Amino acid sequence: MxxxxxxxxxxxxxxxxxxxxxxxxxxxxxxxxxxxxxxxxxxxxxxxxxxxxxxxxxxxxxxxxxxxxxxxxxxxxxxxxxxxxxxxxxxxxxxxxxxxxxxxxxxxxxxxxxxxxxxxxxxxxxxxxxxxxxxxxxxxxxxxxPDDEAGLEAFSAATATFAAHLDYLATIAGWMGEHGVDPDAASAYLTHVFGQLGQSLSAGSGALAELTARHTTPGGINEQLMTDLRRDGVPDTVRRALDAVLDRVRG
Missing domain, CATH: 3.40.50.720 (NAD(P)-binding Rossmann-like Domain)
Structure with a gap:
């Protein structure tokens, strides 16, 4: 065999x-x-x-x-x-x-x-x-x-975020279209920008918190959008959704 x-x-x-x-x-x-x-x-x-x-x-x-x-x-x-x-x-x-x-x-x-x-x-x-x-x-x-099976299940739950991440990008592309940008151009631009960001992640050039800080200028527009999303409870919504997925993964 x-x-x-x-x-x-x-x-x-x-x-x-x-x-x-x-x-x-x-x-x-x-x-x-x-x-x-x-x-x-x-x-x-x-x-x-x-x-x-x-x-x-x-x-x-x-x-x-x-x-x-x-x-x-x-x-x-x-x-x-x-x-x-x-x-x-x-x-x-x-x-x-x-x-x-x-x-x-x-x-x-x-x-x-x-x-x-x-x-x-x-x-x-x-x-x-x-x-x-x-x-x-x-x-x-x-x-x-991972250290144990519970850790593997947390990794598994994290993979449930793929479609939501892509939907987030599709939402941005749709918003750009509403403001006069050609839909194909919007999709191509976002695919390029976040594809390049993905390459930075793959290079392992720092923890996620460090990468976030590098893309956040105090008083800048990245900080503004992130602050608004946090204020509206987006991170807590993500955590609750992941908890629900984890419960399902653990049977």
């Missing part, structure tokens, strides 16, 4: 497999066959199996990438061995449940891979620390291992 097996073949699986770029044998479940076939045609090391059990029979390290609503049913149909390492990319399913459903496998890891794995730029969060997870995720952009 060698390589990686994937139970569930959606966007996250496609991103990880693309990031691996032929480095190891990859066995895909028949679920999501269209995506699987496209990957198999693109990479000679990728094979679509006839069943989920065949994935387990061929690979020792198995990545779970199915919807939380079906993960128990999927796992309970499979026969795991003590040699298997199970890496779950399923949100809101705790380690104790995964270990129960994947027994007798005992090496079970929760992970939060991102679509940027496709470009080897996914800083993946995983818990507990495991050599197989490190071998998989470190080449795809690095690995973060």
């Amino acid at each position: 060698s390589g990686y097996g994937f139970v569930g073949t959606g966007e996250i699986t496609a991103a990880i497999v693309t990031g691996l770029d032929g480095a190891d044998p990859v066995y895909l479940s028949p679920r999501g066959r269209e995506i699987g076939q496209a990957l198999a045609e693109r990479f000679p090391n990728v094979q679509v199996c006839g069943s989920n059990q065949e994935v387990l029979d061929r690979a020792e390290t198995v990545v779970l990438a199915v919807r939380p609503q079906v993960v128990r049913a999927v796992l309970e149909e499979l026969t795991f061995g003590p040699q298997h390492v199970v890496i779950s990319a399923v949100a809101a399913v705790r380690l104790d449940r995964l270990r129960e459903w994947a027994a007798p496998a005992t090496r079970v890891v929760r992970s939060i891979p991102l679509p940027q794995a496709e470009r080897r730029q996914s800083r993946t969060v995983a818990y507990p620390d495991d050599a197989a997870a490190r071998r998989l995720f470190e080449p795809l952009g690095g690995l973060v291992v």
